[in-house]
Amino acid sequence: MRGIVSVRNLGFGLLLWLGATTTLAGEEFDRVVAPFFKAHCVKCHGPEKQKGKVTLHNVDSGLAAGKSLERWELILEVLESGEMPPEEEAERPDAAKVGAVTKWIETGLRKAVAQGGETLVAPQARRLTNFEYENTIRDLIGFRLKLTDNLPKDPEKPYHFNNTAEFMLLGPEQVDRYLENARKVMTSAIVDPEKPEVHTARREWLRHGLNRGMGLDEIGVWGNRRHSASGGMGLKSFPSTGEFVIRVQASAILPPGVKGAPLRLIMGQTLSGSTQRVEPVGSAYLDNSPDEPRVLEFRGRIENYPLTRGRMIRGNQQPDSRVITPQLLYDDGTLNDGNRNLTMPRIVINWIEFEAPVVDVWPPAHHRRILFDSPLRESDPQAYVREVIRRFASRAFRRSASEAEVNRFEQIYRLVLPELKTMESAMRETLAMVLISPQFLYHTVADGEVTNRQYELASRLSYFLWGSMPDKELMELAGQGGLDDPKVMEQQTRRLLADARSQDFVRNFTMQWMSLAKMKTVPINQQLFPRFLYYVSVGERRGTEQPYRPTIRDYMLEETTGFVGELIRRNAGVANVVDSEFAWLNQPLAAHYGVSGVEGNHFRAVPLKSEHRLGGLLTQGSILIGNGTGSAPHPIYRAVWLREAILGDDVADPPADVPALSDSAGGSAEKALTIKDLLAKHRQKESCRDCHARLDPWGIPFEHYNAIGKYQPLVPKEGARVSGFNLQTHGDLAGYADYLKTIYTERVDATARVPRGPEVNGMAGLKAFLKKDRRDEIAENLLRRLLSYSLGRDLTPRDRFAVDAMLQESATHEHRLLDMIVTICQSPLFKGTEGK
Amino acid sequence: MKTKSWYLNRRELLKGGGIALALPLLNGMSLAASSKTHPKRMLVSYFSYGAYMPNGQHGIPNPEKPHNEWSWWPCRDAGPLTFNKSSVPFEPLKEYVSYYRGLDHAGGWALGGHSSGDVFATGADMVGTQKTNSISIDQIAANAHGHQTRFASMVLGTEGGTGSYGRSKTLSHRGPGRPIPSMHKPQEIFNRLFKPYAGKGVEQVRAGLKREASILDLLMDQSRSLKNRLGHEDQGKVEEYLESIRSLEQRVERTSKWTHEPLPEIDTKGLNLEASHKDPKEYIRCMYDLVYLAFQTDTTRFASLMLESENSSQSELWNYATYVLGYKGATHDIAHKRPADYSGQWDRWRSEQHAYFLQRLKDTPEADGNMLDRTVVLWGSAHPHASHSPKNYPIHLAGGNKLGLKHGHLHSFEGDKKVPLANLFVSMLNAVDVPVKSFADSTGPMTEALA
Incomplete structure (x- = not known):
């Protein structure tokens, strides 16, 4: 973004002559x-x-x-x-x-x-990001297919958006994978005329074993009996493609005071294997007792679920398999200090049924959308084929397909038909070629001939706010030339943001804006935080994150992206970025932060009180963990984050020969706590001090928030070791809590004088200062980032005055977020009419 | 779905995976064994999280202290090699290996230790002038000589795919923004290399390829007309696409030509394609065996092998040290905690596997020598243990003794003797007949490596 003291942006090799000037x-x-x-x-x-x-x-x-x-x-x-x-x-x-x-x-x-000095040369033609590609195919064929796993990963760069032409490069390997994907997509989208064989499976669990605690039909929070419903149902027979339906009869046994139990269904590889790749099928919140069991129904595409390949056993090929597993995701913060399953909520699963493919209507709707019903099919096959191609290509290209384009794909159709024999097969291959055409893979650019600016604008708007292709309404508006009308643009912007697809935009934008992804890979020090990451069945050992269960970390990402989405939905003012009266939480996360009264795993806005010490983005776990070391807070990472993501500065990287501030990733507990001394090191050298004097004070007020994102003003003494929970030593969890109190005794100093500002004491002081004195700066940063993301290019000094105009407009709406997005979409820069 | 016969064939043939086919295929060139000279081969391999280098700053051994018996460096001082406990697996190969100390890529400095693994084989300046990676050393060689073998190069890893910025899971890049996904499943690699027709007849394969070529032609046509309608800057982006399609076309043409050559006979004795990460030794050796077989059958001459990625926390590699040594912690922890007992043993285990591969090459006679004489093998990481500093990589070069390289020494480039690691890359490329004068930030060849 805009730079301050940036090595990258200031051409230091730039020697200009010092001559006489006459102008x-x-x-x-x-x-x-x-x-x-x-x-x-x-x-x-x-x-x-x-x-x-x-x-x-x-x-x-x-x-x-x-x-x-x-x-x-x-x-x-x-x-x-x-x-x-x-x-x-x-x-x-x-x-x-x-x-x-x-x-x-x-x-x-x-x-x-x-x-027009130093004219803009950023190309507009750029390929879809993997995220946009998968969404576009979803909207094109009518259901989601997991396709990005097969593509080379898109580049990522901290605090940069990757949807620019310089990042979105293309090579033969990428096209290869597009080709594989395109054929896979068409295999799923177009079916054969005859109804396929339907695969079914069913498993029941009975209430056996109640004399020994839990019945075999029950799933507990911690650990389960062998052969109970928690093991789920294995599948040995399923189609390679198609929609499935899974039905479950379920209920919950709830202890007093608990309103419901969150059930999640996953399907994929067997959980005892080494890779354990699974995908969620669906979730439900069970508040019905076993006397009133509910039948839940989930649908999805079988292709999206990982499978375990059958092995060769004594010369016999075993079938591929998948497992459907029900999970109880209840977490109210209670730690497991023994097998107390019976005091916690339990889920009862009576039976699970699986059926695929779904054939109630054959061929399915997504097929008929492409190979539509028409008398032409019999009377004039050539005209029918051309019409199928025209309709599909026009949607895939996000503008009407030209006659020449239809001709070429018809040629491909005729080329492959003799060998593939059926219309379905030949059309699969033909339309797969549409999906590897540049008109599909690249963003729509007006060319003055087959694509006018209106279609480019419709696409720009939908890829901005949905990360996907325009829908019918947008395409029709573009066809009528209606998108230049600011009223229409405002109405469309609000419509797109109200659609569920806008969540994709918010997530993608927020993850990159705040460089959030790294929080998932910070190695948490399990000696210091023995309880944070794990899911442990019975007993008290440390564990690791299980790929098949959401953890607090996953919920934290949802917290941050959901929070930003909620700010847009509420059209909240930009100051909410720094501080807000609500948090976006579910029960496990609320328990982590110490907020009571939140039940269930769905996220919702929770009103905050000052003692929660939450609100805004600065105190969210995703940011505090991602900018910590896993053992300790890291004032410099957090300062860099604040300046980059919130204030919009471009903070230069440290010189390469500087040793890392802390060598604490996975390091020992005592080493991890000497950050203050390490910070002091910086002030010894002048070369460090120049930058760090402007940087470090921004990170100090974060010091009351620890490496797992909790408010914790006390830390252990220098050199103190923290041991994990041990049943013998601590007796029970209360005993462990008492032990921790004897360790966490030192108060952390979180007072700093921020550059060009007053002395602030801790997070509350920092937030108050930012809200009061830096609101315009924060608004400008957010507007610039949204604009840059929407245009798919970095902003340059040439955009400065256009940005100024938008900022003035935005200020009249108190920099409310939804209004700000409308302002961007109405701007000449976005519409491509700047300077025309 | 009813699978059409030609569909499978073409899938197999066109599937890029890690097998990249280089351009251009010279017309009229006879294919297999196209030259009377013996093949010149190169492998670039990488291990992650650095190596154990106690007793000295930045992994440079302290000249005041005796050499640590578990240091990754075999000896303290530059000169003829003597071996310590960590490097002893290479003792029987003494005449075939060299150690280079004090080398690194300046382009990786600002990336930080882990992420600098991204540029190990490219030397790209990803933070500064380039936003994405650039072409890797194996692909430069493949571009020059890849047309002489069925596959121009082979890109392997232990985790598969490309990974993402700062967390690469492949060493190979075709050019900026074009990482080549690595392959990591032994059976799949074996099938792609040695059974490319998936059991179909050659005629069938050829017919499928012919149609493929016609389709690509039509795609090319209409993409060109799209390009011509666009503005100047945008044309460049579409040109990227056209180049990609062109290279697919050339691949089809090439695959088609190679159908006239018999597939190599493979001796699969001792090859366990079912090897899993649960048995690291079995698995890693299987990957090395596949490289060996590809070289031995002259199926390809250039390979990269990412033995471990710098971001393995989501994979079984994270547990390797546990499986191998019973270490109680993640493999990555060794780099930070540097336990004296485990650090050296872990390095030594890796040395044993690499030495196994070198020994296999050395034990295979070829012309007036053995395969190792004509195979240049780079093995290293993008940082020493300490703080994951992106300076002073552990660098180990082997083989190529009959390609103009000499061995048996530890070379040291500390202080004012410092030269870029890319200098070594220039000499490696020259050894396999790629007459480049520079690579990345190189300042010349690595004269110390030359006989």
Whole structure:
């Protein structure tokens, strides 16, 4: 994003001549700007020192000619924000002098942009990201197929969006995989005329074994009996493609005070294997007693579920298999200090039924959408084939297919028909080729011939807010040329955001905006946090995250993306990013944070009280864990995150030869706690201090939040070891809690004076300051990120004034999020009419 | 679904997987054994989480102290090799191996220890000038000489796929933004390499390929017309697509030509394609065996093998040290906690597997020597243990003795003697007849490696 003291953005090899300047702007430069730089800047950014690798003794007035816009924009920004000259400088220029310089730069920038200097060359044609690709196929054929696993992963870069042309490259391996996927898609989408064989399976569990605790039809929170319903139902026979239906008769046995038990069904490889790949089938919240069992029905596509390949046993090929497993995901924070299953909620499964493919209507609707019913099919097969191709390609290309395009695909059809014999088979192959055409794989770009700007705009809007192709309504509007009307655009923007597909946008945008993915791979120190990650059946050993069960970490990602979605839904003001009156929680997460009164695993807005010490993004577990070490908070990671994700700064990477601040990933407990000393190291060297003086104070107020995202103002003494729960030593969990109190005795200091701001005490102080003094900065950052994501390119100094205009508009709506998105979609920049 | 016969064939043939076919196929070139000279081969292999280098900053042994018997470096001082407990598996191969200390890719510095594994085979400056990775050393060689074998190169790993930015699971890249997915399932690799027709007759295979070529032609046509309608900047993006289709076309053409050559006879004795991660030794050796067989049958001459990725927490590799040594913790923990007992043993275990492969090559006679004489084998990681510093990689080079490389020494490039690791890459490429003068940030060849 916008840079401050960024090595990357400031061309340090840029030596401009110091010649006489003759223009008017040059005259003012010599009179106002150059002396200012000489007096206030060159001491640190000149021939002697090049702090931040920035030099200013050698700039010239070339701005007028549109040279090095990025460099000038950065200078303008650090002057405007007051970041430079540094506040600790004794001789600081007065506001009027700074104002004169910034005015000269801004005037020059505006002129340069108007003249089109350093013109924009970002290409608009870029392939769909894997995320967009899978969504587009879903909307094209009418059901979701898991396809991205088979594609090379898209590049990721912290705090960057990957939907730009420079990231979305294409090579033969990618096209190979597209081809495999395309054939797989068409095999699923087009069926053969004759009804296929239906595979079924059923398993029942009876209430045996109640004399020994739980019946075989019961699933407990911790551990289960062998051969109980928790083992689920194995499948040895299923079709290779098609829709399945799974029915379950289930109920719950609930202890007093518990309202329901969350059931989840998964299907995939057997859980005793080494890989344990599974996919969720569906969830339900059971509040009915075994006297009133409910029959639940789940549907899905069988192709999406991992299977275990049958092995060869004594020369006999065993069949492939899958397992359907019911899970009880109840978690109210109670730890397992013995087998107390009977005091916790239990789920009763009477039976599970499986059936696939579903053939009530044959051929299924998704098939008839492509090979539609028509008398033409018999009377004029060629016209029918052409019409099938035209309809499918027009949807796949997100604009009407041209006559030439239909001709080519018809040629392919005729080429393959003799060998493939049936229309279904030949059409599968033909339409698979549509799905590897550039018109499908690349974003829609107006070309003035077969694609006009309206179709480009319809696609831009739907890929922005849905991560997928436009629907019928958008396509019709584009066909009528209606999308230039700001009222229509506003109405469409709101419609798309109200659709469930917008959750895909929010998730994808938020994950990249805040660089969230890393929180899943931070190795949590299990000595310090023995209870955080694991699912343990019986007994008290440390465990690891199981790939087949959601953990608190997964819920935390849902918390953050769901929170942002809720802010948009509520059209909340941008200050909510920093602090909010609600949190987005489910029961397990609420228990983790110590918020009571939340039941069930679905997420909802929970009103907050000040003692919860939550609200906004800064205190969410996903951010605190992702920017910690797994053992301890990490003030520098958190400071970098705050400046990059929230304030919109571009924080330069540390020099490569600096040893990492803490070597604590998986390290011993005592080592992990000496961050303060390590921080002090930074202040010893001048080269470190320059950057860290501006960085570290932002991270200190986070110190009351530990490495697993909990408020914890006390830490163990230097060098103290923390042992995990041990039944012999601690007796029970209360005993363990008492033990922890004797260890966590030292109060953490979370007071810091933030750069160009007051001293803030802890998170509450930091939030208050940000809300009050940095709201506009935060709004600008969010607007720039949304805009950049929507356009699929990085913003440049040329966009500066367009952004300014949008910001002014947004300010009139108090920077409310939904309104901000509408403003972006109505802007000339988004519509592609800028400068036209 | 009723599988059409040709469908399967073509699937098998076209499936890119890790087997990348290089361009261009020179017309009129006779295929198998196209030259009288013996093949020149190269393997690039990688292990993760660094290696144990106690007694000294940044993994450079302290000259004041005696050498640690478990250090990954076989000896303390530069010069003729002597072996310690960690490196002793290579003692029988002394004349065929060299150690290089103090080398690294400047492009990896700012990536941090783990992520610098991404650029091990490319040297790309991913943080600075390039946003994505660039072409890897094996693909440069494959582009030059890959047309002489059925497969231009072979890209293997233990976890499969490409991984993502900073967490690569492949060493090989065709170019910027074009990682080549690695293959990691022994049976699948074996089938693709040695049974590419999936049991179908050659005529059937050819007919399928012919139709494939016609379809790709038609796709090319209409993509060209799309390209011509676009603006200048956008044309470049569509050109990427056209190049990809063109290379698929060439692959079809190439596969078709190779149907005229008999498939190699494979001696599968001792090959366990069912090997699983639960038995790391069996599995890793199986992967090495597949490379060996591909080389021995001249099915390909260039391979990469990511023995471990830098982000294995989701895979069984995470448990390897537990399975192998009974270590109570993740394999990655060894790099941080550096337990004296396990660190060295873990390195030694890896050395044993690598030495097994080298020994197999050495034990196979070829012309006036053995296969190792004509195979350049790089083995290393993108950081020493300490802090995952992206400086001073553990680097081990073997073989190629009859390709102009010399061995038997530890070379040291500390302080002002420092040169880029890419210099070694230049010399490796030159050894397999790729006459490049530079690679990534190289400043010249690695004269120390040359006979």
